[in-house]
Amino acid sequence: MNQLPIMQVLPQLKIILNKSRAAILIAEPGAGKTTGTPPAFLDEPWMQGKTILMLEPRRLAARSAATYMASCLGESVGQTVGYRMRMDTRVGKNTRIVVVTEGVLTRMLQTDPSLGDVGLVIFDEFHERSLHADLGLALTLEAQTVLREDLRILIMSATLDGERVSAMLGGAPVVDCPGRVYPVQTIYAPASGTLSIEKSTAASVHRALAEQKGDVLVFLPGEREIRRTQSELENGRLPANTVLRPLYGQLSQVMQDLAVAASVAGERKVVLATSIAETSLTIDGVLTVIDSGLRRTQVFSPRTGMPHLETVPVSKASADQRRGRAGRTAPGVCYRLWSQEEHHRLPDDNVPEIMEADLAQLALELALWGVRDPAALPWLDAPPAAPYAQGTALLRQLGALGATGAITPHGRSMAALGAHPRVAHMLLRAAELGATPLACRLAALLQERDLFRGPAAIDSDLTLRVEALLRFERSAGLDAGGADLATLRAVQRESRNYLAQLQAAPGEAPNDISLIGLLLSFAYPDRIGQKRGDGAFVLSSGRGAAMREGQPLMRCPYIVAASVDDKAAQGKIMLAAELKEAQLLKHHADSITDEAEVYWDKESKSVKARRRTMLGALVLKETTHERPSVEAAEEVLLTALASEGLALLPWDKNTLQLRQRMMLMHRVRADWPDVSDEALLESLNTWLRPYTHGMRAFRDLQRIPLSRVFEGMLDWKQRQTLDTEAPTHITVPSGSRIPVDYDNPAAPVLAVRLQEMFGQLDTPKVGGGMIPVVLHLLSPARRPMQVTTDLASFWRGIYFEVKKDLKGRYPKHYWPDDPLQAIPTNRTRPKN
Known part of the structure; x- marks a missing residue:
């Protein structure tokens, strides 16, 4: 560790944090900031034996960082260095450095706002701008301001706008540290437009194995693409002694450790990973990176109040982070599966999660903290108003907030579970019905990918998924019932975590599948659907949604939609369950x-x-x-x-x-x-x-x-x-009373035969003499011959041209040479 570049700037950081309450460390990849920084502050005088908390965005990175720091001290995890994450804690009475994952820091702050036994809070990889990191920083800053002036905060990142963060922290000093990255050659290799992402990625893996040395790290957007790419590679002819290792968040710890560990002598490893491997991890032996240029993110739609997963291009900053993975231990190569022109069009940075996520959980945490208006806290990017308002509206519907916006006792119980408010509400209501085990299974199913693949996935009934899970459990993992085995195991593992958290034994109560729709309605009271024919439903939120053709659930009077694709004007129901009318009337009577x-x-x-x-x-x-x-x-x-x-x-x-x-x-x-x-x-x-x-x-x-x-x-x-x-009428020189047309009040019209106006010099006016009447001078046949608002000018000029025409067409009529001296008439000729 003494050789790490971070060692060059640690003395400067110590001086800064000895005098200041906050600092920002911008350290390039390979500098060793994650594992080299925390131990350096253990013996600082301002620490006074207190603990260092380091927030690490991903579980795998948190566990790896803690394990590495402990090994450098010649200890095992849980002694001086430990970690805390959901359902997995390794700390002891002498632990001084605790690496925590997202959500854990928030829970610690909510339990002890002063963080009384903590001397330094480190936010690692802050450039990822996760929702929990933004919330954790906002709460820590308020705790520092109100309760703990002696608490230090350190923001660490490889790519971050240091000046902007510094301004948020009141002008905190920024320290730059060079990295230790070997040169990486970039090869732009755009995929063919006719090939799927899995086929083009597999082809690039074959190319890299043929052209380069060492192990290969492949970045794909999600678990689905990883599995399909793995299948493509396994069905092809890989070089001898080549092993494939998937790496994504829901993979078991054993499988994750295999992906990260150094290759066995004589083997070449191909790691198929999501963005989990983008930062804070060094995978030994990787000299080549293949980047699909895609990532999967959850985007919240304020229009519908529903989140959905989207596959989007990476930012330039993320692409550079991924590229840097090839140069951590030696010179490397990065294959980018897009063109250089496309690279120039990529966004500079990823959109912060707070700007496009479901903010219901954030709103619940702020209510628990005692804040009703997010503007009361410091944010790098404030929560957007519309999604935040929808989040608070959902919390009121779930009974987590009162009419004034203050948190209720039920809301406190929901927050204590740490799950999404929808899931937390469902679990608490299920306990009242003695249906906690079934609710835990549902909660796990809702947060994992669909168990079914291919034709089996067409049926939208969530009950089929629960039955498959129960069958899998009864057979001790031998009967997958057509469901995806890896997902079944992940769901089973997550449901057991919920059961343990709720202190409920797996056999507490029978799994009455007739309660599935009811339990689901507790989580999604805004998505209770009422049949309106042809597979269409109106949801309790007022939005319309429809099922795919041929669904048995189409016949149900009431359903609950657990998953809705909201890309179209009318949402498409992907997963749902029947809700009996009797259950609805009994258990939603308050609403x-x-x-x-x-x-x-x-x-x-x-x-x-x-x-x-x-x-x-x-x-x-x-x-x-x-x-x-x-x-x-x-x-x-x-x-x-x-x-x-x-x-x-x-x-x-x-x-x-x-x-x-x-x-x-x-x-x-x-x-x-x-x-x-x-x-x-x-x-x-x-x-x-x-x-x-x-x-x-x-x-x-x-x-x-x-x-x-x-x-x-x-x-x-x-x-x-x-x-x-x-006036309704105007009397003209001939004695006739002609009606005035006021259809256009700005320009009323008097349509009168020209002969009846002989002898009148001025244009008639209305409105107290302020508005001249538009004269439509007509022929004896009442056809318009001239339109004017200046009768005097007409008599002096245009009349003589009009007279010639009229005299030719109406020779028996009276057409004098001097119209002002002539006798007006409404007949062919005047009587005298």
Whole structure:
């Protein structure tokens, strides 16, 4: 360890942490920061015999780091160096360095916010920006500020924006440490577009084994791709003495250790790994990396409130971390299964988990901490508002939060389990029914990949998976029943962990599979589905979802959807179980409401009333009852009218003209009522409601005396003014009373035969002389000949051209040379 580059900067770090409460260490791969840093601070005077906690994102890395540090001290794990992770703890009374995994630090803080026996908290590989790391740092910083000024914090990473983190920590010093990475040649080898990821990766493995020396580390997005690639390689011709080693989070500890251990002499090892091998691990013998360029991440959809797994391209930072695995012990080679042009388009960094994860568990932890608004804590990236609001809404539905947002006793019990709130609520409710063992099996099944592969996976019934698991257990692991053996073992292992945590014996109660749907409904009260035909269901959240064709569950009146693919407008139900109506009514009685509703029936276009028994958006029962009250009917009728529009009112020619005349007057005088569509729709309660008493349908609106309604908006003086300044008719020189068209209140129109205007010089005006009338001058056949708002100019100029045309077409009519001295007439020629 004395040769590690980290040793060069440890003296500087000691000086900083002797004076400051926080520091940031940016150490390149191979520097030895994970295993070299913690022991260096054990004897610092400010430690005073306290413990060092180091948060390590992954279980395998945590166990490996603790084991290596212990071996450097000549001890076994559990003496000076130990670790804590869920269901696996190795610490003793003399342990001074404890490597903890995500969630464990949070539990420790919630139990003892002051971390009284801790002197230093280290956040390793902080660039991964896991949700638990962000939460752990936020809580540790508050604990340091409020309770423990002497507590030190050290952030460590190979790739991190040190300045940004430093600003968050109040200007904490940043220390840079060079790594010890050997040169790595990068070969861009884009996969053929016609090949699957498994086939292209297998081909690259064969190429690397032929071209390079040493062991090979392959990065794939998930367990499924690892298994398929392993199958491809096993079915091909691998060189003699080549062994394949999978490496992913749910693999047994024995298998993980085999993947990480040095190869046996004479063998070459090919490790097929997820991102678990990206940081904090050195796999002895690896000189070649093959990177698929993909990773799997869980993305939360605020639109549906449902998380789903997505396979996405890695970031440049992750690609560089993976590439560096080939140069930890000697010069190496990295095959990237994408082009250099594609590499330039990759994002610089991965999106922090807090920005795209389900935040229900985060909200529960903050409520337990006593924080209702995340803004009260320091964050590098604050939790997004919409997902956080959905998380708190779910917690209220599960009974974890009260109406004010404070945590309830049930919420405290949920948080103590450390599981996702949905799972924790289900386990606690199951205990009330004596169904803890079945609930533990369900919890494990929900958090693992589907047991079934291929055609068997088409059936969405979760009960089949539980039956397969029970059959597997009864046969002592001999009967997999068509299910995937490795997944069965992982589910069995996880369910036993839950049983141990709940202190329930595996044989506590019979596994009554008729309770599966009920237990599932405790975890997913927002996904209780009600049949609406053709395999479609409406969920209690209000969202629609459908099953694949031919599913037996399609016939069930009620189901619970455990897994929903929300990529389409209507979700696709992937896993579900039947929920009996009797179970729903009995065990969700607290969430069932009876409501009387007055509503608008679009089909009959009338107001109706009904009484409904509801569970969320589900209508469990509906009955009609007495007619709605007059006030309620009026309210709904006016709301429907506001939605449908004013065209439903009984407009006649005179009422339309009256409204248009009033609109013209409002244009010239602001104190006149605004009778535009927008203004009328916004004020229906003011001007129309007095006339809708007792009405319940659109047809009733035809009885409204609409002209009287509009006249009622004017006082006596305004009515007199309206007749003089916005007259219905204008008398022209011929003596005719011509109606004014106010269809466009900004430009009213007077359509009059040209001969009737002889002798008038000026254009008529309305609106108190402020708005000229648009004259449509017509031929004797009432065809438009000229449009003008300047009659005087027309007589002086254009009239003489129009006169020639009219005289040719209407020779018997009177077409004088001087129209201003001529006699106006509404006949062929004037009488005199």
